Amino acid sequence: MSNPTNELRPLALGELIDRSATFWRKHLKQLFTLYFGFAIVTYILTKSLQLATQRSVVAMQGLASGQGDTETLLLEYGRFWLVLGGTMLGTFWLYWMASLVAARYVVPTQLGEPVRLSESYQRGLKKLGTFTGAYVLSLLWAVGANLLMALPGGLLAGAGAAVLASSGGTGGRVVGGVLLAIGALLIGVGVLGGLLWYLLRFSLLPPVLAMEELSAVKAFKRSGALLSGRVGPGFTGRVKVRAMILVTVVSAILMAVSLVSGLPALIIQFAYRNPLEPLAMVNNPVPQTLLVPAELLQVVGQAVFTPLGLVFYAMFYLDMRVRREGLDLERQLEESSDPAVAA
Numbered sequence: 001m002s003n004p005t006n007e008l009r010p011l012a013l014g015e016l017i018d019r020s021a022t023f024w025r026k027h028l029k030q031l032f033t034l035y036f037g038f039a040i041v042t043y044i045l046t047k048s049l050q051l052a053t054q055r056s057v058v059a060m061q062g063l064a065s066g067q068g069d070t071e072t073l074l075l076e077y078g079r080f081w082l083v084l085g086g087t088m089l090g091t092f093w094l095y096w097m098a099s100l101v102a103a104r105y106v107v108p109t110q111l112g113e114p115v116r117l118s119e120s121y122q123r124g125l126k127k128l129g130t131f132t133g134a135y136v137l138s139l140l141w142a143v144g145a146n147l148l149m150a151l152p153g154g155l156l157a158g159a160g161a162a163v164l165a166s167s168g169g170t171g172g173r174v175v176g177g178v179l180l181a182i183g184a185l186l187i188g189v190g191v192l193g194g195l196l197w198y199l200l201r202f203s204l205l206p207p208v209l210a211m212e213e214l215s216a217v218k219a220f221k222r223s224g225a226l227l228s229g230r231v232g233p234g235f236t237g238r239v240k241v242r243a244m245i246l247v248t249v250v251s252a253i254l255m256a257v258s259l260v261s262g263l264p265a266l267i268i269q270f271a272y273r274n275p276l277e278p279l280a281m282v283n284n285p286v287p288q289t290l291l292v293p294a295e296l297l298q299v300v301g302q303a304v305f306t307p308l309g310l311v312f313y314a315m316f317y318l319d320m321r322v323r324r325e326g327l328d329l330e331r332q333l334e335e336s337s338d339p340a341v342a343a
Contacts, residue, residue, distance in 0.1 A: 133216030157183025261301025
């Protein structure tokens with residue numbers, strides 16, 4: 001007899017979150033084991049960024065005091081942006097890969113076909129090239145979307161800069177400064193909107209690659225098709241609206257948990273310096289012997305709670321398959337035609 005909690009059917013928003021949380025609680029140990037390695041590598045990347053930032057600040061402080069040269073500053077500045085870009089790309093890649101591996105564990109288990117963690121990792125290795133190709137496609141798509149969203153702010157900021165450059169009066173400088181400030185604000189809002197759009201638009205790409213035999217391009221299109229259109233009446237019947245609400249709720253939960261698990265590291269930093277001071281990390285460095293254990297405690301907390309978000313993406317993928325393709329009816333037909341199940 002099937003477990004009613006695993007029954008395949010279209011789920012309401014609250015049911016989808018509740019089912020994800022229930023699965024996460026029941027499989028907490030397995031999900032922690034699955035994600036911990038990804039969390040450690042992500043920490044190494046972010047720690048490298050932290051140290052690169054500190055070194056760049058030291059170089060800029062030395063130049064300001066006449067102890068360095070411009071060439072050294074430019075070298076450090078370039079190294080910092082290289083590390084920043086690599087960290088962001090690597091962090092997103094690791095998160096989406098973790099989502100793929102988790103989906104390979106969550107979806108079959110939810111369908112009553114449990115798999116070993118090793119099989120989930122093997123799926124990730126098998127799809128490594130395809131996944132990376134789809135990831136690169138998503139980044140190219142995201143660059144275009146971010147440029148488009150930041151375009152109004154960029155035009156306004158450019159107009160403000162032109163006014164400042166061409167005006168010699170006080171009124172012109174005020175107008176130019178206001179336009180420049182508003183333009184910069186709009187650019188920031190556009191970039192933030194582009195990031196949120198990226199997380200939303202490609203949220204189903206890892207589950208698609210985890211469960212379906214598709215090329216990078218086809219998986220890219222498939223994930224977009226699952227998130228397009230509507231699956232019900234009203235405003236919340238639009239798939240992107242449903243996904244936005246659910247992603248926002250789950251993200252808020254994870255952010256709150258992350259803040260709590262990060263309190264020890266934050267307390268240690270406040271004890272040694274004021275984080276609001278621009279040169280605090282240089283003038284009052286925190287001993288790494290204290291900071292690293294506190295940060296590792298935060299990593300453990302993330303390895304416990306972050307899989308809740310990964311489970312949600314897998315559940316949302318499953319719900320879209322049920323609503324759009326009748327996966328629940330298909331499974332029922334398969335079970336009714338199977339002599340062993342019928343018996």
